Each structure stands twice: as structure tokens, then as C-alpha cells.
Amino acid sequence: MKPQENNTPDLDLLETILAYTFQNRNLLERAMTHRSWAHEQVAPGAEDLARRLHNEALEFLGDSVLGLIVADYLCRAFPEGTEGELSRMKHRLVSEPTLAKASLRLKLGDFLRFGRGEEKSGGRSKDALLADALEALTGAIFLDGGIEAAARFLKHALGEELQRTNPMSAAEADYKTMLQEKLQAERRPAPKYSVVVTLGPPHRRIFHVEVTWDGRSVRGEGRSIKAAEVAAAKEALIRLQIEAGAQS
Numbered sequence: 527m528k529p530q531e532n533n534t535p536d537l538d539l540l541e542t543i544l545a546y547t548f549q550n551r552n553l554l555e556r557a558m559t560h561r562s563w564a565h566e567q568v569a570p571g572a573e574d575l576a577r578r579l580h581n582e583a584l585e586f587l588g589d590s591v592l593g594l595i596v597a598d599y600l601c602r603a604f605p606e607g608t609e610g611e612l613s614r615m616k617h618r619l620v621s622e623p624t625l626a627k628a629s630l631r632l633k634l635g636d637f638l639r640f641g642r643g644e645e646k647s648g649g650r651s652k653d654a655l656l657a658d659a660l661e662a663l664t665g666a667i668f669l670d671g672g673i674e675a676a677a678r679f680l681k682h683a684l685g686e687e688l689q690r691t692n693p694m695s696a697a698e699a700d701y702k703t704m705l706q707e708k709l710q711a712e713r714r715p716a717p718k719y720s721v722v723v724t725l726g727p728p729h730r731r732i733f734h735v736e737v738t739w740d741g742r743s744v745r746g747e748g749r750s751i752k753a754a755e756v757a758a759a760k761e762a763l764i765r766l767q768i769e770a771g772a773q774s
């Protein structure tokens with residue numbers, strides 16, 4: 527499907543993909559509007575008007591609605607789960623990579639309206655902006671149809687992830703938390719993360735992050751700083767496991 531670029535998105539098609547029909551389509555159009563587009567449409571100094579056109583307020587609302595719905599789902603699905611297990615599962619489900627993946631399945635990037643600069647820099651493929659769009663849509667649907675409508679939408683959008691999540695898979699994926707807890711249990715210094723190298727053009731950045739602890743260090747890389755930190759934490763856990771094996 528060809529991106530809509532700066533024209534009004536095909537809202538009929540988008541509603542079909544979302545499996546939700548808006549009573550107030552202005553909310554849907556706003557959810558698909560990045561601030562870069564809104565600021566190009568108004569005269570200089572009219573920031574208040576621009577804010578009423580773009581999706582940041584809906585994104586803020588959607589983030590909270592998303593957290594509540596996911597927490598409610600997890601408490602019902604895993605009534606005997608510990609706070610730590612539930613927190614890890616929630617963190618994974620509402621994380622940027624998970625939301626961006628769901629956004630890609632819904633082809634939201636094809637419907638977003640960007641300003642010329644963001645369009646040229648590859649905004650339609652940026653995980654952060656795709657995740658923001660899903661949050662904005664959640665907020666818009668909540669305002670339009672209430673919490674039950676938002677919950678149905680998120681079940682539709684995150685169905686694959688919701689079905690696959692469980693305490694074990696969430697723990698395995700949360701390498702940063704696992705590293706922190708392992709070092710803490712051994713009364714060792716907490717790990718510290720730092721970006722050491724950034725490579726590639728703006729729309730295809732590769733970040734190299736170094737994690738240090740107790741005089742040791744390893745590196746990881748990723749398309750975002752967060753992803754690179756997770757990769758570094760995973761490598762650190764492997765290093766610690768090898769060291770523990772050598773000492774036993």
C-alpha cells in the first residue's frame with residue numbers, strides 16, 4: 527500500500543484495518559497526525575492551534591489507557607502471578623518494540639501525516655513514531671468509545687503478543703532487569719550503560735552501547751539505544767554465566 531503522505535488518510539480503509547468505526551472521525555485524523563505536519567499547516571507563532579491538530583496529547587492519554595488495559599488483562603490471565611512477573615510482562619507488552627511491531631502489522635505508517643523533514647528522514651519506519659501512533663490511536667478510541675472499545679482494539683492490535691506472553695518468556699526477554707537482579711543478589715555494583723558509538727544515516731542509526739560492572743564491560747548494538755542496552759545486558763549475562771561455570 528502506498529503511503530498517504532501529507533494528504534488526508536483513507537479513513538474508511540484505516541477503520542477497516544483497525545476493526546473500529548469512529549463516531550468522531552476528527553479524533554482518528556488527529557491520531558494519525560504528527561506534530562511536524564501540524565506545525566507546517568499553521569502560521570508562525572500559532573503553536574496553540576498546531577497542538578490541537580497533532581497527536582501528542584492523544585499519545586499521552588493512550589499511554590495511560592494502554593497501561594491500565596494491559597495490567598487488567600495480565601491480572602485476569604495470571605491471577606497467581608507475582609508483582610515482579612506481572613511487571614515484567616507488562617513492561618514487555620507496552621514497550622516500544624512491541625508497539626512498533628503491532629503498528630507495522632496494522633500498516634499505520636502508511637496513514638501517518640508527516641511534515642516534509644520527518645518524511646525525508648524516514649519517519650514512517652521509525653519504531654518510536656510507530657509506537658507513538660498506536661498509543662495515540664488507543665487514546666482516540668478511548669475518547670470516542672470508552673474503555674471497553676479501547677480494550678477490544680488493543681486485543682485486536684496486540685493479539686499475537688498477548689497470546690505469547692507468560693512469566694517465563696517475559697523474564698527471558700528482560701535482560702536488563704535480570705542483570706540488575708543478578709548483580710544485586712551477589713552484592714556487586716549496579717551495571718552502568720553508555721553509548722560509545724553511533725553509526726549510519728539518521729533514518730538507519732545503529733547504536734553501540736557498553737555496559738560496565740565490577741571492572742568488566744561488554745558491548746551490544748541495536749537500532750535504538752534501548753535495544754542496544756538490552757543486547758549489551760544479554761552479553762553481560764552470558765559473560766557472567768561463563769565465569770560462573772569456569773569457577774565451579
